[in-house]
Amino acid sequence: MSDYEFERLLLPVLYRSQVYRFAQRLNRSKVVIAMYHGFTAADAHDGIANHEGKHVHLRDFDAHVAYLTSRFTVVPLGDVVRAWTTGALLPPRAAVITIDDGYRSIYSVAYPVLRRYQAPAAVFLATDFVDNRRLLWTDRVEFAVNHATVDVLALTVGDESLRLDVAGAGGRMAADRRLRSLLKALPQERRDEAVDRIERAAGCSASDVSNGASLYEPLPWAETAEMVRSGLVSIGSHTHTHVIMSRCEPGRAADELRVSKQIIEQRLGIECDLFCYPNGRRGDFNAATADLLKAQGFSCALTTVYGNNGPGADVFALRRYNLGKPMVTGEVAVRLSGMMEIGSAVRS
Numbered sequence: 001m002s003d004y005e006f007e008r009l010l011l012p013v014l015y016r017s018q019v020y021r022f023a024q025r026l027n028r029s030k031v032v033i034a035m036y037h038g039f040t041a042a043d044a045h046d047g048i049a050n051h052e053g054k055h056v057h058l059r060d061f062d063a064h065v066a067y068l069t070s071r072f073t074v075v076p077l078g079d080v081v082r083a084w085t086t087g088a089l090l091p092p093r094a095a096v097i098t099i100d101d102g103y104r105s106i107y108s109v110a111y112p113v114l115r116r117y118q119a120p121a122a123v124f125l126a127t128d129f130v131d132n133r134r135l136l137w138t139d140r141v142e143f144a145v146n147h148a149t150v151d152v153l154a155l156t157v158g159d160e161s162l163r164l165d166v167a168g169a170g171g172r173m174a175a176d177r178r179l180r181s182l183l184k185a186l187p188q189e190r191r192d193e194a195v196d197r198i199e200r201a202a203g204c205s206a207s208d209v210s211n212g213a214s215l216y217e218p219l220p221w222a223e224t225a226e227m228v229r230s231g232l233v234s235i236g237s238h239t240h241t242h243v244i245m246s247r248c249e250p251g252r253a254a255d256e257l258r259v260s261k262q263i264i265e266q267r268l269g270i271e272c273d274l275f276c277y278p279n280g281r282r283g284d285f286n287a288a289t290a291d292l293l294k295a296q297g298f299s300c301a302l303t304t305v306y307g308n309n310g311p312g313a314d315v316f317a318l319r320r321y322n323l324g325k326p327m328v329t330g331e332v333a334v335r336l337s338g339m340m341e342i343g344s345a346v347r348s
Contacts (some may be wrong), residue, residue, distance in 0.1 A: 010087070011232070017213050027275065030308040032336045033096040034068065035320040036061070039109035040215065047146040048172045049215055057106060064323055064332055066096050069117045070338075077122040077274060078236055081300045081315055090299050095336070097121040098277055098302060098320065102130040102314050103216070107223040111157055124238035124276035124302075127263040130218045135206050136242055137195045138180055139216040145176045151201035158195050159184045166202075184279065188243045188252065221267050228268055236274030237261050244279050245289040251344055257296045273299040280304035280320075290316040308338050 038055035068074050072095035083090045097114070099106050102125040116123055128134050135143075145153070149166040153175060160182060165171035177276040179198060183191050192323075206216065227233035237260040239245070245253050257275070263274040275293055277285045280303040293301055293316060298317040305320035321335050 002190070022193065028092050029183060030310050030338060031090065031094045031313075032072065032334070032338075033077075033098055033302065033320040034064070035097045035302075035304065035322045036097070036110070036324045037101050038103040038215070038324075040104040041109055045215060048176060049142065049146055051142075051176070052172050055103070056324050058109050058113070060327065061110055062116075062165060065097070065113050065117050065119050067332055068097065068336075069119055071333075074117075074119045076120040077236075077300070077302075078234060080309075081274075082322055084313065084315055087257065099123045100278075101126055102219045102224075102238070104215075104219050104223070105215075107219060107227060111227055111233070113229050115230065120232050120234070122226075122234045122236055122274055124236045124274070125219070125224075125264060126238040126240065126259070126278070127260040128241045130221070130224070131263050131267070133218055134241075135216050135218075136155070137183065137191060140195050140206055141179050141183065141336065142176050142196055143206035143216065144199045144204050145179065146173050146201040147202070147204040148172070150201070153198070153201045154314060155197055155201040156278065157197070158186055159191070161305060179265075184244065186237040188247050225268055228270060233276060235264055235268060236276055237243070237264060237272055238276050241280055242278045244284050245277060246284050246286055250288070250292070252285070254292055257292060257298070273297060275300065276302040276303070280318060285317065308336075324332075 006165065008236045036056060039058060039061055040050065040055040041058045043057075072093045073091040074097060075090065075094050077096045077098065080086060080090060080094065080096060097119060099121055100109065102123065106123055110121075113119075126136065129136050130312045151165070153162065153164040153166055155162055158177065162178075164175040164178065166175050183194055186194060208277055224235065228235060237257065239256040240260040240263070243252070243256055245256070248256065261272045264270070277289075282303075282305060285301065285303060290301065300318060302318045302320055304322065305317070305319045306321065308321075309318055313319075323332060323335070
Protein backbone atom coordinates (compact mmCIF):
# COMPACT_ATOMS: atom_id res chain seq x y z
CA MET A 1 0.00 0.00 0.00
CA SER A 2 1.38 3.41 -0.98
CA ASP A 3 1.63 6.34 1.44
CA TYR A 4 -1.10 8.06 -0.57
CA GLU A 5 -3.46 5.07 -0.26
CA PHE A 6 -2.62 4.70 3.41
CA GLU A 7 -3.54 8.29 4.19
CA ARG A 8 -6.78 8.13 2.22
CA LEU A 9 -7.77 5.06 4.22
CA LEU A 10 -7.20 6.95 7.47
CA LEU A 11 -8.87 10.20 6.43
CA PRO A 12 -12.29 9.58 8.02
CA VAL A 13 -10.57 8.78 11.32
CA LEU A 14 -7.99 11.54 11.21
CA TYR A 15 -10.13 14.48 10.20
CA ARG A 16 -11.05 16.52 13.33
CA SER A 17 -9.04 14.13 15.52
CA GLN A 18 -6.62 15.09 18.29
CA VAL A 19 -3.81 13.64 16.20
CA TYR A 20 -4.72 16.02 13.36
CA ARG A 21 -4.57 19.01 15.69
CA PHE A 22 -1.27 17.77 17.12
CA ALA A 23 0.18 17.50 13.59
CA GLN A 24 -0.85 21.08 12.86
CA ARG A 25 0.98 22.34 15.94
CA LEU A 26 4.02 20.12 15.34
CA ASN A 27 4.44 21.32 11.75
CA ARG A 28 3.82 25.00 12.44
CA SER A 29 7.36 25.93 11.33
CA LYS A 30 7.23 23.79 8.17
CA VAL A 31 6.45 25.20 4.73
CA VAL A 32 3.80 23.43 2.69
CA ILE A 33 3.89 23.68 -1.10
CA ALA A 34 0.67 22.87 -2.95
CA MET A 35 0.94 21.47 -6.48
CA TYR A 36 -1.52 21.86 -9.36
CA HIS A 37 -1.44 21.43 -13.13
CA GLY A 38 -4.56 22.43 -15.05
CA PHE A 39 -8.03 23.70 -14.22
CA THR A 40 -11.54 23.46 -15.62
CA ALA A 41 -14.92 25.09 -15.17
CA ALA A 42 -16.72 22.23 -16.94
CA ASP A 43 -18.61 19.57 -14.97
CA ALA A 44 -17.92 16.93 -17.64
CA HIS A 45 -15.51 16.32 -20.49
CA ASP A 46 -15.60 14.31 -23.67
CA GLY A 47 -14.92 10.61 -23.16
CA ILE A 48 -11.96 9.94 -20.88
CA ALA A 49 -10.55 13.47 -21.05
CA ASN A 50 -9.35 14.47 -17.57
CA HIS A 51 -10.20 11.01 -16.24
CA GLU A 52 -7.58 11.29 -13.49
CA GLY A 53 -8.69 14.76 -12.36
CA LYS A 54 -5.47 16.51 -13.38
CA HIS A 55 -7.49 19.60 -14.29
CA VAL A 56 -9.04 20.72 -11.00
CA HIS A 57 -12.56 22.10 -11.06
CA LEU A 58 -12.97 25.82 -10.43
CA ARG A 59 -15.15 25.32 -7.34
CA ASP A 60 -12.58 22.95 -5.79
CA PHE A 61 -9.66 25.29 -6.48
CA ASP A 62 -11.61 28.18 -5.00
CA ALA A 63 -12.24 26.12 -1.86
CA HIS A 64 -8.57 25.13 -1.66
CA VAL A 65 -7.33 28.72 -1.94
CA ALA A 66 -9.93 29.88 0.57
CA TYR A 67 -8.63 27.27 3.00
CA LEU A 68 -4.97 28.09 2.34
CA THR A 69 -5.43 31.83 2.81
CA SER A 70 -7.49 31.37 5.99
CA ARG A 71 -5.23 28.83 7.73
CA PHE A 72 -1.78 29.65 6.29
CA THR A 73 0.20 32.67 5.17
CA VAL A 74 0.54 32.17 1.41
CA VAL A 75 3.90 33.57 0.28
CA PRO A 76 5.81 33.66 -3.02
CA LEU A 77 8.17 30.75 -3.60
CA GLY A 78 11.07 33.17 -4.03
CA ASP A 79 10.53 34.46 -0.49
CA VAL A 80 10.88 30.94 0.91
CA VAL A 81 14.07 30.25 -1.03
CA ARG A 82 15.60 33.59 0.04
CA ALA A 83 14.67 32.96 3.68
CA TRP A 84 16.30 29.55 3.71
CA THR A 85 19.44 30.71 1.92
CA THR A 86 19.94 33.95 3.90
CA GLY A 87 18.56 33.01 7.31
CA ALA A 88 15.63 35.43 7.08
CA LEU A 89 12.46 34.56 8.99
CA LEU A 90 9.26 33.22 7.46
CA PRO A 91 5.81 33.58 9.01
CA PRO A 92 4.51 30.54 10.92
CA ARG A 93 2.45 28.17 8.76
CA ALA A 94 3.81 29.48 5.47
CA ALA A 95 2.37 27.99 2.27
CA VAL A 96 3.22 28.23 -1.42
CA ILE A 97 0.95 27.60 -4.43
CA THR A 98 2.63 26.10 -7.51
CA ILE A 99 1.22 25.23 -10.93
CA ASP A 100 3.09 23.10 -13.48
CA ASP A 101 3.15 22.84 -17.29
CA GLY A 102 1.57 26.06 -18.58
CA TYR A 103 -2.05 25.36 -19.55
CA ARG A 104 -4.18 28.34 -20.57
CA SER A 105 -6.64 27.41 -17.80
CA ILE A 106 -4.13 28.88 -15.35
CA TYR A 107 -5.15 32.27 -16.71
CA SER A 108 -8.79 31.61 -17.58
CA VAL A 109 -9.80 29.60 -14.49
CA ALA A 110 -7.18 29.83 -11.72
CA TYR A 111 -5.92 33.39 -12.05
CA PRO A 112 -9.26 35.05 -11.17
CA VAL A 113 -9.30 32.97 -7.98
CA LEU A 114 -5.75 33.98 -7.11
CA ARG A 115 -6.68 37.63 -7.64
CA ARG A 116 -9.81 37.37 -5.52
CA TYR A 117 -7.85 36.01 -2.55
CA GLN A 118 -4.66 37.95 -3.39
CA ALA A 119 -2.77 34.66 -3.24
CA PRO A 120 0.65 34.53 -4.92
CA ALA A 121 1.59 31.51 -7.05
CA ALA A 122 4.56 30.17 -9.00
CA VAL A 123 3.84 28.88 -12.52
CA PHE A 124 6.32 26.57 -14.24
CA LEU A 125 6.34 26.56 -18.03
CA ALA A 126 7.38 23.79 -20.39
CA THR A 127 8.48 26.31 -23.01
CA ASP A 128 8.15 24.13 -26.12
CA PHE A 129 4.49 23.71 -25.13
CA VAL A 130 3.95 27.43 -24.52
CA ASP A 131 6.27 28.99 -27.10
CA ASN A 132 5.77 26.57 -30.01
CA ARG A 133 2.29 25.39 -28.90
CA ARG A 134 3.28 21.72 -29.17
CA LEU A 135 1.00 19.72 -26.89
CA LEU A 136 2.57 17.84 -24.00
CA TRP A 137 3.20 14.19 -24.83
CA THR A 138 0.93 13.01 -22.00
CA ASP A 139 -1.96 14.97 -23.50
CA ARG A 140 -1.22 13.67 -26.99
CA VAL A 141 -1.52 10.12 -25.65
CA GLU A 142 -4.74 10.79 -23.72
CA PHE A 143 -6.28 12.52 -26.75
CA ALA A 144 -5.27 9.77 -29.19
CA VAL A 145 -6.64 7.02 -26.95
CA ASN A 146 -9.83 8.97 -26.26
CA HIS A 147 -10.53 9.57 -29.96
CA ALA A 148 -9.16 6.30 -31.35
CA THR A 149 -10.83 5.23 -34.59
CA VAL A 150 -10.16 1.53 -33.83
CA ASP A 151 -11.32 -0.81 -31.08
CA VAL A 152 -7.88 -2.29 -30.43
CA LEU A 153 -4.55 -0.45 -30.37
CA ALA A 154 -1.91 -2.81 -31.72
CA LEU A 155 1.63 -1.46 -31.42
CA THR A 156 5.03 -1.87 -29.81
CA VAL A 157 6.27 0.48 -27.09
CA GLY A 158 9.82 -0.14 -25.98
CA ASP A 159 10.24 -3.89 -25.81
CA GLU A 160 6.54 -4.62 -25.31
CA SER A 161 4.09 -5.66 -28.02
CA LEU A 162 0.65 -4.44 -27.02
CA ARG A 163 -2.96 -5.08 -27.94
CA LEU A 164 -5.02 -2.63 -25.92
CA ASP A 165 -8.82 -2.67 -25.89
CA VAL A 166 -10.07 0.88 -26.43
CA ALA A 167 -13.67 0.08 -27.38
CA GLY A 168 -15.12 1.37 -24.09
CA ALA A 169 -14.33 4.02 -21.51
CA GLY A 170 -12.85 1.56 -19.03
CA GLY A 171 -10.51 0.11 -21.61
CA ARG A 172 -9.46 3.55 -22.80
CA MET A 173 -8.61 4.71 -19.29
CA ALA A 174 -6.59 1.54 -18.66
CA ALA A 175 -4.84 1.93 -22.03
CA ASP A 176 -3.95 5.55 -21.32
CA ARG A 177 -2.43 4.66 -17.93
CA ARG A 178 -0.53 1.71 -19.39
CA LEU A 179 0.91 3.70 -22.26
CA ARG A 180 1.99 6.63 -20.10
CA SER A 181 3.69 4.26 -17.66
CA LEU A 182 5.64 2.58 -20.46
CA LEU A 183 6.57 5.88 -22.08
CA LYS A 184 7.94 7.34 -18.84
CA ALA A 185 10.37 4.41 -18.63
CA LEU A 186 11.76 5.02 -22.13
CA PRO A 187 14.91 7.03 -22.82
CA GLN A 188 13.93 10.55 -23.82
CA GLU A 189 15.24 10.09 -27.36
CA ARG A 190 12.78 7.23 -28.01
CA ARG A 191 9.69 8.71 -26.37
CA ASP A 192 8.58 11.17 -29.03
CA GLU A 193 8.80 8.53 -31.77
CA ALA A 194 6.74 6.18 -29.60
CA VAL A 195 4.05 8.85 -29.13
CA ASP A 196 3.94 9.34 -32.91
CA ARG A 197 3.42 5.59 -33.25
CA ILE A 198 0.53 5.64 -30.76
CA GLU A 199 -1.19 8.40 -32.73
CA ARG A 200 -0.78 6.46 -35.97
CA ALA A 201 -2.18 3.29 -34.37
CA ALA A 202 -5.14 5.25 -32.98
CA GLY A 203 -5.77 6.99 -36.29
CA CYS A 204 -6.06 10.26 -34.43
CA SER A 205 -3.86 13.17 -33.40
CA ALA A 206 -4.67 16.21 -31.28
CA SER A 207 -2.82 18.32 -33.85
CA ASP A 208 -5.43 17.64 -36.55
CA VAL A 209 -8.60 17.09 -34.50
CA SER A 210 -9.75 20.20 -32.67
CA ASN A 211 -12.70 18.66 -30.79
CA GLY A 212 -11.82 18.55 -27.10
CA ALA A 213 -8.31 19.96 -27.49
CA SER A 214 -9.13 23.18 -25.62
CA LEU A 215 -8.52 21.36 -22.29
CA TYR A 216 -4.88 21.01 -23.34
CA GLU A 217 -4.40 24.53 -24.72
CA PRO A 218 -1.17 26.32 -23.70
CA LEU A 219 -0.88 29.78 -22.17
CA PRO A 220 -0.39 32.67 -24.58
CA TRP A 221 2.55 34.90 -23.69
CA ALA A 222 0.36 38.00 -23.47
CA GLU A 223 -1.76 36.43 -20.73
CA THR A 224 1.35 35.16 -18.97
CA ALA A 225 2.82 38.68 -19.02
CA GLU A 226 -0.41 40.09 -17.58
CA MET A 227 -0.22 37.69 -14.64
CA VAL A 228 3.43 38.60 -14.03
CA ARG A 229 2.61 42.33 -14.07
CA SER A 230 0.01 41.77 -11.37
CA GLY A 231 2.78 40.86 -8.93
CA LEU A 232 0.90 37.73 -7.89
CA VAL A 233 2.45 35.25 -10.34
CA SER A 234 6.11 34.33 -10.71
CA ILE A 235 7.31 32.23 -13.64
CA GLY A 236 9.78 29.36 -13.55
CA SER A 237 11.14 26.72 -15.90
CA HIS A 238 9.72 23.22 -16.34
CA THR A 239 12.37 22.38 -19.00
CA HIS A 240 11.81 23.04 -22.70
CA THR A 241 10.21 19.78 -23.87
CA HIS A 242 9.03 18.37 -20.50
CA VAL A 243 11.82 15.81 -20.26
CA ILE A 244 12.65 13.68 -17.24
CA MET A 245 16.01 15.18 -16.37
CA SER A 246 17.76 12.09 -15.04
CA ARG A 247 16.93 10.21 -18.27
CA CYS A 248 18.71 12.79 -20.43
CA GLU A 249 22.31 12.86 -21.52
CA PRO A 250 24.09 15.73 -19.68
CA GLY A 251 24.32 17.83 -22.84
CA ARG A 252 20.63 17.43 -23.61
CA ALA A 253 19.69 18.21 -20.00
CA ALA A 254 21.81 21.37 -20.01
CA ASP A 255 20.21 22.48 -23.29
CA GLU A 256 16.72 21.89 -21.88
CA LEU A 257 17.49 24.24 -19.00
CA ARG A 258 19.30 26.85 -21.03
CA VAL A 259 16.67 27.10 -23.79
CA SER A 260 13.73 27.20 -21.38
CA LYS A 261 15.32 29.87 -19.18
CA GLN A 262 16.32 31.94 -22.19
CA ILE A 263 12.84 31.85 -23.76
CA ILE A 264 11.12 32.86 -20.52
CA GLU A 265 13.52 35.73 -19.89
CA GLN A 266 13.30 37.04 -23.45
CA ARG A 267 9.52 36.73 -23.73
CA LEU A 268 8.71 38.23 -20.33
CA GLY A 269 11.68 40.47 -19.55
CA ILE A 270 12.21 38.87 -16.14
CA GLU A 271 14.87 36.79 -14.44
CA CYS A 272 13.97 33.10 -14.41
CA ASP A 273 15.64 31.31 -11.49
CA LEU A 274 12.86 28.97 -10.31
CA PHE A 275 12.69 25.39 -11.57
CA CYS A 276 10.35 22.43 -11.29
CA TYR A 277 11.25 18.86 -12.32
CA PRO A 278 8.90 17.21 -14.84
CA ASN A 279 7.47 14.04 -13.27
CA GLY A 280 9.64 14.88 -10.26
CA ARG A 281 9.68 11.54 -8.47
CA ARG A 282 12.68 10.02 -6.74
CA GLY A 283 15.01 8.89 -9.47
CA ASP A 284 13.92 11.67 -11.84
CA PHE A 285 16.47 14.03 -10.26
CA ASN A 286 19.83 13.59 -8.54
CA ALA A 287 23.01 15.40 -7.53
CA ALA A 288 24.03 15.78 -11.18
CA THR A 289 20.77 17.50 -12.14
CA ALA A 290 21.10 19.81 -9.13
CA ASP A 291 24.61 20.73 -10.27
CA LEU A 292 23.28 21.53 -13.76
CA LEU A 293 20.61 23.79 -12.27
CA LYS A 294 23.12 25.66 -10.12
CA ALA A 295 25.41 26.12 -13.12
CA GLN A 296 22.53 27.63 -15.12
CA GLY A 297 21.70 30.13 -12.35
CA PHE A 298 18.60 28.50 -10.85
CA SER A 299 17.96 29.07 -7.14
CA CYS A 300 15.72 26.08 -6.37
CA ALA A 301 13.98 23.01 -7.77
CA LEU A 302 10.64 21.49 -6.87
CA THR A 303 9.86 17.77 -6.95
CA THR A 304 6.62 15.81 -6.73
CA VAL A 305 7.88 13.91 -3.69
CA TYR A 306 5.17 14.06 -1.03
CA GLY A 307 5.77 16.08 2.11
CA ASN A 308 6.47 19.44 3.72
CA ASN A 309 9.74 21.33 4.07
CA GLY A 310 11.45 22.37 7.27
CA PRO A 311 14.16 24.96 7.84
CA GLY A 312 17.37 23.71 6.27
CA ALA A 313 15.53 21.81 3.53
CA ASP A 314 17.44 21.09 0.32
CA VAL A 315 16.18 23.89 -1.93
CA PHE A 316 16.99 21.77 -4.99
CA ALA A 317 14.71 18.94 -3.84
CA LEU A 318 11.66 20.69 -2.35
CA ARG A 319 8.67 18.48 -1.57
CA ARG A 320 5.07 19.21 -2.47
CA TYR A 321 1.51 18.10 -1.79
CA ASN A 322 -0.45 17.19 -4.90
CA LEU A 323 -3.86 18.83 -4.48
CA GLY A 324 -4.66 18.36 -8.16
CA LYS A 325 -6.76 15.25 -7.56
CA PRO A 326 -10.37 14.72 -6.51
CA MET A 327 -10.50 15.22 -2.74
CA VAL A 328 -12.90 13.89 -0.13
CA THR A 329 -14.13 16.06 2.75
CA GLY A 330 -11.27 17.27 4.91
CA GLU A 331 -8.59 15.75 2.70
CA VAL A 332 -6.82 19.04 1.90
CA ALA A 333 -6.69 19.93 5.60
CA VAL A 334 -5.36 16.52 6.64
CA ARG A 335 -2.74 16.38 3.89
CA LEU A 336 -1.38 19.85 4.58
CA SER A 337 -1.27 19.17 8.34
CA GLY A 338 1.70 16.80 7.90
CA MET A 339 -0.32 13.74 8.90
CA MET A 340 1.36 11.68 6.16
CA GLU A 341 4.75 12.11 7.80
CA ILE A 342 3.37 11.04 11.20
CA GLY A 343 1.54 8.13 9.59
CA SER A 344 4.68 6.97 7.81
CA ALA A 345 6.63 7.09 11.08
CA VAL A 346 3.96 5.00 12.82
CA ARG A 347 4.01 2.42 10.02
CA SER A 348 7.78 2.09 10.18
